[in-house]
Amino acid sequence: MAPVETTYPNKETLGQRLAGARWILAMAVGGLAGAVLAEELAPVPAVIIGLAILIGATLPVPRRPMVVRQNARGGEPSPVRLGVEERLTALVRALPEAALLLDPRGTVLVANARATGIAASVRVGDPASFAVRVPEVLEAIRASTSDGMPRRIEFAERVPIDRWLRADIVPIRSGDGREGKATEAVLVSFVDLTQQRRVEQMRVDFIANASHELRTPLASLSGFIETLQGPAKNDVAARERFLKIMGEQARRMSRLIDDLLSLSRIELNAHLMPEAEVDLGAVVGHVSDTLSPLGRERGVEIAVLNQAGRVSVRGDRDELIRLFENLVENAMKYGGSGGRVEISITREGGDVLVGVRDFGPGIAPEHVPRLTERFYRVDTAHSREQGGTGLGLAIVKHIVARHRGRLGIDSTPGEGATFSVRLAGEFHTDEKSDMGTAA
Structure with missing residues (x-):
């Protein structure tokens, strides 16, 4: 059963009537000041000002109507001012990450512009499964809707390109969010982890490659040193041959270290364009x-x-x-x-x-x-x-x-x-x- 919306007349409070009174009082004071300056008004009894305040307090103040949504399952109606939906939509669209707002049934209510670069197909009114085709994320959305607990899922996509994403799923409840309250909406935001994962992989590859590049010449140097200290201790020809190879390996390590240092210095100043x-x-x-x-x-x-x-x-x-x-x-x-x-x-x-x-x-x-x-x-x-x-x-x-x-x-x-x-x-x-x- 669809929610029933009923419009009720305003019930003015004393503060609202006082607001009208302040408006009437401001007009009265302004008129009196103008008349005194023009020297065209005799002293006005204070009762006139009091009468103006009394009239203003009895005048109704125009306000936006209130909408009461009747729960389809019965229960107390919950008043919601018009414009909340618009503000919520603007808030979701302003989020820095790709985000979807879903209703408890998993239908897309709001999708910001960044979501179009993450989800396969995003249209308001479609099920979330049309936008997010990852079973783990869909299951997490259903679970969060059911128990009201936030969840975080990391997943990888291979089509159309390789990328890593994180989905943060946060259920939204009315009131103070205590247990027992039904989930009214689910906010799903996506964070692109592709660059972070690639940097981590580059770091791992770099350490592995650098270690490998240094291990080979170090192993050669260690072997030749042991040979020269042992069997070839008195072999002049072998010593000359080994020393030549050791010199080449040492220069190779020196070039590698120089290149690593040069690369680090260049990367350190990559954001500064030279001016000379x-x-x-x-x-x-x-x-x-x-x-x-x-x-x-x-x-x-x-x-x-x-x-x-x-x-x-x-x-x-x-x-x-x-x-x-x-x-x-x-x-x-x-x-x-x-x-x-x-x-x-x-x-x-x-x-x-x-x-x-x-x-x-x-x-x-x-x-x-x-x-x-x-x-x-x-x-x-x-x-x-x-x-x-x-x-x-x-x-x-x-x-x-x-x-x-x-x-x-x-x-x-x-x-x-x-x-x-x-x-x-x-x-x-x-x-x-x-x-x-x-x-």
């Missing part, structure tokens, strides 16, 4: 000059092609040098078989685009999206042979993000790979770059 003006051509020239001897050792030519002239960007010079050094070193390590690495500087609108291209074997498409993950390697054994720590491109990604730029990766197997960095630049067209081709 840096000559980008000079930075690229410095990188080319620094790495050219290494290129000659590996049989790789480094060519700089500047088509943008002199261009400056807002940035941190040391970080930009580290960025392009990592890209060029990677190109020589993994694409050096092509014999050439090109660094191009071009202008695209108001941006400057710096590309580092190699002519090696290229990268398979399935690896490209994960290249900037920490410790991710396409070929782990080859990377370690080349002295890589697995953090180079992660550092590149964070430096580009701090400079509010964009990193692009384009590769075709068998045709090499191109890593490009787009930054906002200031171009000086009246000056010519003195950079040519470095070998």
